[in-house]
Amino acid sequence: MRTQCLKTGFTLTLMFAAFAANAADALPRVMILATGGTIAGTGATSTTTVGYTAAKIGVERLIEAVPELQKVAHVKGEQVFQIASENMSNEHWLKLAKRVNEVLKQPDVDGIVITHGTDTIEETAYFLNLVVKSKKPVVIVGAMRPATAISADGPINLYNAVALAGSKEAVGQGVIVSLNDEIQGARDVTKTNTMTGNTFRAPELGSLGYMVSGQAKFYRSSTRKHTSETEFDVSKLETLPAVDIAYGSANANTLAIDAFAAAGDVGIVYAGTGNGSLSTSVRTRLTELRQKGIHINRSSRVGNGPTVRDGENDDNKTDFTVSDTLTPQKARILLMLALTKTKDSKEIQRMFYTY
Ligand code: DGL
Numbered sequence: 001m002r003t004q005c006l007k008t009g010f011t012l013t014l015m016f017a018a019f020a021a022n023a024a025d026a027l028p029r030v031m032i033l034a035t036g037g038t039i040a041g042t043g044a045t046s047t048t049t050v051g052y053t054a055a056k057i058g059v060e061r062l063i064e065a066v067p068e069l070q071k072v073a074h075v076k077g078e079q080v081f082q083i084a085s086e087n088m089s090n091e092h093w094l095k096l097a098k099r100v101n102e103v104l105k106q107p108d109v110d111g112i113v114i115t116h117g118t119d120t121i122e123e124t125a126y127f128l129n130l131v132v133k134s135k136k137p138v139v140i141v142g143a144m145r146p147a148t149a150i151s152a153d154g155p156i157n158l159y160n161a162v163a164l165a166g167s168k169e170a171v172g173q174g175v176i177v178s179l180n181d182e183i184q185g186a187r188d189v190t191k192t193n194t195m196t197g198n199t200f201r202a203p204e205l206g207s208l209g210y211m212v213s214g215q216a217k218f219y220r221s222s223t224r225k226h227t228s229e230t231e232f233d234v235s236k237l238e239t240l241p242a243v244d245i246a247y248g249s250a251n252a253n254t255l256a257i258d259a260f261a262a263a264g265d266v267g268i269v270y271a272g273t274g275n276g277s278l279s280t281s282v283r284t285r286l287t288e289l290r291q292k293g294i295h296i297n298r299s300s301r302v303g304n305g306p307t308v309r310d311g312e313n314d315d316n317k318t319d320f321t322v323s324d325t326l327t328p329q330k331a332r333i334l335l336m337l338a339l340t341k342t343k344d345s346k347e348i349q350r351m352f353y354t355y
Contacts, residue, residue: 028110028166034059037117041146054084085117104134111137111165118142125186137170174226243267271328276307299323
């Protein structure tokens, strides 16, 4: 009888071990590519939530600080670079995009998380949304409080991001930004508050869903093309076309756009007032610059609603394009990539209505 009980106990132990091993093998494999930001930041005290130093903690320490990651994925980490994201450049983007596309080609990678500063996270997300050539999830995550602060949001944001990047629900959804238990699409998300944890919103077009106890709950998808559906390829590019943004206001002048033209820009995004309105002097100068070959995209400083063709300007006459609902900072990204493909304004406008 005793021998039989021992045999049964041993068998059950083996079965449990096999089950546990199978469960572990079933976990998705997620690569974390670290770039810096507040999620890797340190402050002088535990109550320092502004005025801290971003981009101090390496990716291995970020992973070690959240042991729960091991319950939702097999995680590996790589430090691509370590910067505060206000310093993000076109060259950083090209390096990151090439690495993301390399990693996603690996059959033993199911998804990618990118840790990033929140200042330009929306721009990196949109850039990658246009140049990543895979349907595998790419989730960009940041934090509004440094790792050293009371109630730091980085650890839970990182946990959610890894769970999301390993989820089947996120496949084919394009590049995603996830903080504060929310799932935001790369095209429409923007930072709406300089300090608070719920800063990332898609104010009128809405988020894609929520993270609920590590589970992805999607309620909608983007209607615009992204990732493997786009026509853009940066794999052989070392630089991007020079495109800058000028900002409209009362008492507007042409100093900024003159400087951009003198510096050799091939495109200018103008963040006009209202529906992309231009003062008379600015309109005249932008029209002259267009005639010299610089592409002009009319956008708006307002932040919501479409900038519409031939509303505040006769765009057919001046040969300008409009940014639709893209913010000026995202219009710059699409105009740069468009100019790697074409100089035809009609083709560029098609791209603004496609992505
Ligand atoms: N310096 C800012 C950045 O790296 C800090 C903001 C943040 O990461 O939350 O974007």
